[in-house]
Amino acid sequence: MTATTATNATSATTAAKPILELDNVSYSYTKGGKKVLKNITHAFRIGEVHSITGPSGAGKTTMLSLISGLANPTEGKVLYNGKDLAKQDRYDYRSHDIGVIFQSFNLLPQLTVAENIMLSMDASGKKFDKPKKELAVDLLEQVHLPAEYANERILHLSGGEQQRVAIARALSYGPSVIVADEPTGNLDMGTQEDIMSIFRTLAHEQGVCVIIVTHSPEVAAASDEVFELAPLRRR
Amino acid sequence: MFVVKNAWRNVIRNKGRNILIAIIVAIIAAAATIGLAIRQAAVTARETGLENTTITAQISFDRSKAISELRESSSSSDSSSSDSSSDSSSDSSDSKPDFDAMREAMSDKQLTLADYQKYAKASSAVKSTYYTETASLAATDDFQPVEDSTSGSSSSSDSSSSSSSSSDSSSGSSDSSDTSKSDANGNGGDGQQQPGGQGGGDMGGGMGGMTMTTGDFSLVGFSSDEAVSNAENGTFTMSDGEVFGYGTDSDGDVIISKELADFNNLSVGDTITVENASDSDTTYKLTIVGIYENSTESSNQMGGPMRSTASDPANAIYTSVSTLKSLGLDADSTTETTDSSGNTTETAAAQLNYTYVFSSKDDYETFVSDVAKAGLSDDYTVSSADVEQYESSLVPLNNLAQFALTLLLIVLGVGAVVLVVITLFNVRERKYEVGVLTAIGVKKAKVAAQFTFELLVVTMIGLALGAAGGAIASVPVSNQLLAAQVAQQESQASSQNAQFGRDMQGPGAQGASNSASSDSSDASSSSGSSSSDSSSSSSTSGSSSNANASGANNAGRPNGPGGMMGQAVSYVSNVNATVNLKIVGQLLAIGLGLTLVAALVAVVFVMRYEPLQILADRS
Numbered sequence: 001m002t003a004t005t006a007t008n009a010t011s012a013t014t015a016a017k018p019i020l021e022l023d024n025v026s027y028s029y030t031k032g033g034k035k036v037l038k039n040i041t042h043a044f045r046i047g048e049v050h051s052i053t054g055p056s057g058a059g060k061t062t063m064l065s066l067i068s069g070l071a072n073p074t075e076g077k078v079l080y081n082g083k084d085l086a087k088q089d090r091y092d093y094r095s096h097d098i099g100v101i102f103q104s105f106n107l108l109p110q111l112t113v114a115e116n117i118m119l120s121m122d123a124s125g126k127k128f129d130k131p132k133k134e135l136a137v138d139l140l141e142q143v144h145l146p147a148e149y150a151n152e153r154i155l156h157l158s159g160g161e162q163q164r165v166a167i168a169r170a171l172s173y174g175p176s177v178i179v180a181d182e183p184t185g186n187l188d189m190g191t192q193e194d195i196m197s198i199f200r201t202l203a204h205e206q207g208v209c210v211i212i213v214t215h216s217p218e219v220a221a222a223s224d225e226v227f228e229l230a231p232l233r234r235r
Numbered sequence: 236m237f238v239v240k241n242a243w244r245n246v247i248r249n250k251g252r253n254i255l256i257a258i259i260v261a262i263i264a265a266a267a268t269i270g271l272a273i274r275q276a277a278v279t280a281r282e283t284g285l286e287n288t289t290i291t292a293q294i295s296f297d298r299s300k301a302i303s304e305l306r307e308s309s310s311s312s313d314s315s316s317s318d319s320s321s322d323s324s325s326d327s328s329d330s331k332p333d334f335d336a337m338r339e340a341m342s343d344k345q346l347t348l349a350d351y352q353k354y355a356k357a358s359s360a361v362k363s364t365y366y367t368e369t370a371s372l373a374a375t376d377d378f379q380p381v382e383d384s385t386s387g388s389s390s391s392s393d394s395s396s397s398s399s400s401s402s403d404s405s406s407g408s409s410d411s412s413d414t415s416k417s418d419a420n421g422n423g424g425d426g427q428q429q430p431g432g433q434g435g436g437d438m439g440g441g442m443g444g445m446t447m448t449t450g451d452f453s454l455v456g457f458s459s460d461e462a463v464s465n466a467e468n469g470t471f472t473m474s475d476g477e478v479f480g481y482g483t484d485s486d487g488d489v490i491i492s493k494e495l496a497d498f499n500n501l502s503v504g505d506t507i508t509v510e511n512a513s514d515s516d517t518t519y520k521l522t523i524v525g526i527y528e529n530s531t532e533s534s535n536q537m538g539g540p541m542r543s544t545a546s547d548p549a550n551a552i553y554t555s556v557s558t559l560k561s562l563g564l565d566a567d568s569t570t571e572t573t574d575s576s577g578n579t580t581e582t583a584a585a586q587l588n589y590t591y592v593f594s595s596k597d598d599y600e601t602f603v604s605d606v607a608k609a610g611l612s613d614d615y616t617v618s619s620a621d622v623e624q625y626e627s628s629l630v631p632l633n634n635l636a637q638f639a640l641t642l643l644l645i646v647l648g649v650g651a652v653v654l655v656v657i658t659l660f661n662v663r664e665r666k667y668e669v670g671v672l673t674a675i676g677v678k679k680a681k682v683a684a685q686f687t688f689e690l691l692v693v694t695m696i697g698l699a700l701g702a703a704g705g706a707i708a709s710v711p712v713s714n715q716l717l718a719a720q721v722a723q724q725e726s727q728a729s730s731q732n733a734q735f736g737r738d739m740q741g742p743g744a745q746g747a748s749n750s751a752s753s754d755s756s757d758a759s760s761s762s763g764s765s766s767s768d769s770s771s772s773s774s775t776s777g778s779s780s781n782a783n784a785s786g787a788n789n790a791g792r793p794n795g796p797g798g799m800m801g802q803a804v805s806y807v808s809n810v811n812a813t814v815n816l817k818i819v820g821q822l823l824a825i826g827l828g829l830t831l832v833a834a835l836v837a838v839v840f841v842m843r844y845e846p847l848q849i850l851a852d853r854s
Binding site for chain 2: 065070071091092093094095096100102106107108110115119120122123124125169
């Protein structure tokens with residue numbers, strides 16, 4: 001795949017270096033409450049597709065929130081490029097460095113496909129060498145959507161199509177980490193394969209670190225590395 | 236930039252809701268514009284109305300206050316006192332107030348010329364001062380007062396009540412009140428204080444000019460030309476001779492009315508001889524240097540059977556204060572009177588009427604505070620007929636301004652609540668949007684700014700529409716409202732008149748109802764005759780204010796027709812409630828304020844939202 005996006009930042013030369021690390025991370029929603037995650041240590045490297053699996057309630061989505069900077073760990077540290085995420089501007093981190101594909105897509109229904117994608121571009125504050133609209137169409141092509149979808153309202157799209165738009169949006173500002181929460185949850189096998197191929201292309205050809213939270217064995221099998229979260233002991 | 240662009244897109248996108256908000260804001264803005272315009276018009280009318288006009292003021296003794304203090308010991312009611320003074324038959328009623336004690340206490344309170352001058356010096360705001368002193372004189376065989384047929388009965392009532400009227404005069408003169416009252420009701424000063432308290436009538440207590448309850452002539456001494464031109468009987472023109480001088484070399488020079496001159500067949504250069512009103516052995520010789528004709532004579536006709544000859548303007552003899560002083564009839568001299576029971580009372584020979592002139596209302600207000608500092612006690616009030624007159628003409632406008640303020644506050648309160656609620660629902664509705672925006676890394680502050688900007692765009696559109704609508708509507712609406720207020724005022728006044736007219740039929744209850752029926756009552760206090768009513772009301776409308784300041788200023792001599800000015804005030808019936816830049820500015824400030832209040836709510840909500848929470852709730 002030779003699609004041109006604004007991402008082409010780094011190549012696979014730095015493949016071995018971890019871009020994102022969890023360092024002995026624990027998390028509980030309430031102070032002193034039940035720990036959803038306990039002492040997790042893991043490293044994510046660019047150019048690889050990582051899967052996080054585990055049974056329901058193991059803390060998969062929580063871990064994704066920590067990685068994507070939506071929450072801060074109760075204990076331990078999340079390191080991005082070796083720097084503690086808790087000490088950075090997490091809004092900047094979210095808008096520049098990481099692209100999150102939410103389980104429920106979190107697209108704005110009243111906007112068109114292109115507008116949703118361009119919103120993220122605007123939010124990143126980055127400069128682009130092409131008009132944003134053209135970039136958006138390119139991105140649609142990259143996620144295997146026809147260009148005429150650009151002016152379609154989100155509500156008129158199917159789940160699989162919305163999923164692709166969400167991926168396109170996450171890619172739009174060229175983040176070095178892509179996080180996806182159950183990206184294939186409600187898709188048929190064919191679409192699932194297609195989406196996984198998109199992720200693999202991103203990781204292997206564009207040097208992006210792709211992290212997928214899933215409980216699908218197929219997805220786990222298709223990824224380069226699997227991190228299995230063990231269920232916490234009930235107290 | 237991205238925030239503004241996004242906000243603008245959202246404004247376009249949510250047309251329906253934004254149009255709704257814009258309409259609400261437009262209504263608020265229109266109401267606020269009208270309210271502000273009315274208030275400004277009222278303020279302007281009040282401030283500019285008396286800005287560059289001369290104002291006169293008097294210091295008067297607040298008798299109602301003093302009397303109520305004095306009477307705390309004796310528990311007699313107000314009505315019984317005024318009854319007993321106006322109608323001696325009720326004097327025999329059980330709880331009789333201690334009149335003598337009260338008179339004595341009140342006569343001590345009388346300010347002397349020196350006092351008045353001291354207060355004039357106490358304030359730099361006083362532009363000039365003048366004063367008149369009025370003494371009474373009795374007729375001699377050579378020189379008789381003008382009397383028409385009705386005054387025959389008047390003089391008989393005079394003589395019949397002469398025993399009490401001497402004591403009346405003592406109270407009357409010491410109180411320095413009772414403007415243009417005929418003697419039968421002379422002590423109705425008690426009753427008159429009530430209307431006095433209502434505003435315009437208060438000067439009735441202070442102007443104290445013409446109450447000559449005894450005697451046939453009133454000898455009025457003027458301190459200066461200014462005093463002459465403000466003569467209580469109205470302006471006059473000289474038909475022969477010229478006005479006396481004010482130095483001692485002019486002592487004995489007087490001018491008399493044309494009627495009086497014709498009646499006695501006198502001309503300039505003749506001398507007249509008059510008696511002291513209380514002591515027939517003392518006579519005075521006066522030289523006529525001029526004959527005047529009252530140009531506003533009719534306005535002063537008391538009419539009715541009750542009037543006295545001395546209070547007839549035709550029987551007013553004008554001279555300088557210097558003459559009065561040389562005759563020993565000035566306010567600092569005293570005369571002794573002996574009433575029927577043989578008691579001798581000492582009273583001032585003349586009533587002093589001291590007037591302060593100010594070049595503006597501000598100066599008047601400065602003076603009021605200055606004399607208070609200079610030691611004028613609470614028992615005295617400084618009152619200005621001009622100011623009161625003008626202010627009473629502003630009553631409907633003030634009511635309207637009050638109404639406008641209330642309207643403004645209600646509209647703003649409701650508007651703020653509505654705007655906040657709409658914003659609240661708006662933000663809650665768009666919670667998901669906030670979550671998505673923050674999740675993709677838009678800072679909360681930017682999201683809040685976007686929401687604020689959206690609201691601002693919509694409210695500014697509404698504000699512009701509302702201001703335009705309000706500007707168009709403000710003049711007709713405010714005049715309509717003012718007309719309603721004026722009509723209400725007038726119907727109130729006329730209903731009071733009607734009530735008063737009826738009550739006048741019952742002599743017994745007269746005093747009480749007189750004092751009770753407030754402002755418009757004093758017009759016909761001497762008699763219930765409609766003729767005096769109409770004459771006085773026509774006189775007032777003739778010389779009194781119309782809305783503009785100049786009109787009110789012309790009425791700067793309301794002491795002429797006595798305390799009747801309160802009756803027929805022509806109210807300010809037209810305001811110039813146009814919308815100017817100041818109002819637009821105020822409106823803009825209000826609009827921004829409301830928007831910021833509403834936006835603050837939005838900001839608080841946006842700041843409280845955690846994207847994770849929102850998105851977690853969603854999925």
